Amino acid sequence: MGHVQEFIMLMVGAALVNNVVLVRFLGLCSFMGVTTKIDTAVGMGMATTFVMTVSSILAWAVEVFLLVPFDLGYLRTITFILVIAAVVQFTEMVIRKVSPSLFKTLGIYLPLITTNCAVLGIPLLNVQSRHDFMHSMLYGFASAFGYSLILVIFAGLRERIALNDVPRLFVGPPIGFVTASLLALAFMGFSGISAN
Amino acid sequence: MDGVVESVARVISTDGVVAWLEPEKANACGGCLSAGSCSAQGGEPGRRLSSRRFTIADTFHATVGDRIVVGLSEHALLKASATAYAIPLLLMVGIALVGQLATDNDVIAAIGAVAGLIAGLLIAKHRASRLDARGELSPYFLRFARGEGQGDNCPTD
Numbered sequence: 001m002g003h004v005q006e007f008i009m010l011m012v013g014a015a016l017v018n019n020v021v022l023v024r025f026l027g028l029c030s031f032m033g034v035t036t037k038i039d040t041a042v043g044m045g046m047a048t049t050f051v052m053t054v055s056s057i058l059a060w061a062v063e064v065f066l067l068v069p070f071d072l073g074y075l076r077t078i079t080f081i082l083v084i085a086a087v088v089q090f091t092e093m094v095i096r097k098v099s100p101s102l103f104k105t106l107g108i109y110l111p112l113i114t115t116n117c118a119v120l121g122i123p124l125l126n127v128q129s130r131h132d133f134m135h136s137m138l139y140g141f142a143s144a145f146g147y148s149l150i151l152v153i154f155a156g157l158r159e160r161i162a163l164n165d166v167p168r169l170f171v172g173p174p175i176g177f178v179t180a181s182l183l184a185l186a187f188m189g190f191s192g193i194s195a196n
Numbered sequence: 197m198d199g200v201v202e203s204v205a206r207v208i209s210t211d212g213v214v215a216w217l218e219p220e221k222a223n224a225c226g227g228c229l230s231a232g233s234c235s236a237q238g239g240e241p242g243r244r245l246s247s248r249r250f251t252i253a254d255t256f257h258a259t260v261g262d263r264i265v266v267g268l269s270e271h272a273l274l275k276a277s278a279t280a281y282a283i284p285l286l287l288m289v290g291i292a293l294v295g296q297l298a299t300d301n302d303v304i305a306a307i308g309a310v311a312g313l314i315a316g317l318l319i320a321k322h323r324a325s326r327l328d329a330r331g332e333l334s335p336y337f338l339r340f341a342r343g344e345g346q347g348d349n350c351p352t353d
Binding site: 003004007037039040042043046047049050053054057094095098099101102103104105106107108109110132133134137138141 | 199249250270272278282309321325328333
């Protein structure tokens with residue numbers, strides 16, 4: 001039972017308390033770029049969650065079985081970038097193999113995020129926190145879930161903003177950042193739930 | 197009413213019945229005029245775009261080079277992304293978690309994760325073929341696109 005509680009606290013902490021976008025300020029480019037429609041944001045969130053979780057697992061394996069035993073810690077960042085690039089390519093290859101029509105549909109409407117700093121940040125945070133396999137995977141999954149949640153909430157807010165009269169100087173990114181800061185304040189309400 | 201998601205594609209060839217289209221370069225940020233000065237937006241090389249070519253019925257008398265807007269129902273896009281990403285991911289995490297809680301062993305959890313991922317992909321394949329058979333994964337012609345190309349939805353414009 002102790003493990004279950006520990007896992008729940010880890011996931012709540014990663015998704016809500018230390019949200020990857022609002023607290024760690026990672027993935028802001030895609031946060032502003034793809035949140036114009038809720039459905040696109042949901043799709044993009046699912047794709048990013050998949051890539052982040054698998055990247056976290058593989059980065060953990062590379063760290064434990066390659067970088068630490070051979071004392072190659074100074075290559076960590078570039079190695080993780082390679083791991084993430086490989087995961088993205090692998091994901092595309094697998095989807096193409098599993099269903100070519102699915103691959104084409106997603107390819108037209110949902111470009112897979114390859115250059116998202118959040119995808120690199122999570123494996124690095126896993127190393128910093130000395131997470132084991134399960135914690136790495138759950139931390140990656142929960143962080144990505146938190147990222148997707150923010151994408152969807154923000155997309156919903158922007159759809160509403162688009163229907164309102166915004167002062168000319170604030171149209172576009174300025175009102176987006178003002179809204180994001182209010183969202184960050186709202187998420188501060190989760191502080192203290194988890195120590196992670 | 198179910199909404200429609202739109203994307204711009206260019207006509208590569210047509211035989212009067214079926215038109216071959218190539219999606220325009222797409223990035224995480226939607227593509228924009230400032231792409232050249234942004235390190236996060238390298239665009240997709242031509243080889244990758246060509247691998248994404250698709251066909252639609254040429255009911256709009258296409259000519260090579262036309263830019264058209266193709267649509268897909270929002271519901272279908274959600275189903276497609278859930279099939280491709282959510283099902284394998286949830287099975288992977290779920291089975292690994294069960295393995296970890298049952299045995300308290302990282303190796304068993306890792307094996308469970310791989311098994312869950314494979315099972316998820318098999319289910320995704322089955323589900324995708326059903327969606328495809330119902331025609332839910334096929335985009336359709338909406339209208340001709342105006343303008344020269346990217347930059348329409350750039351957040352930094």
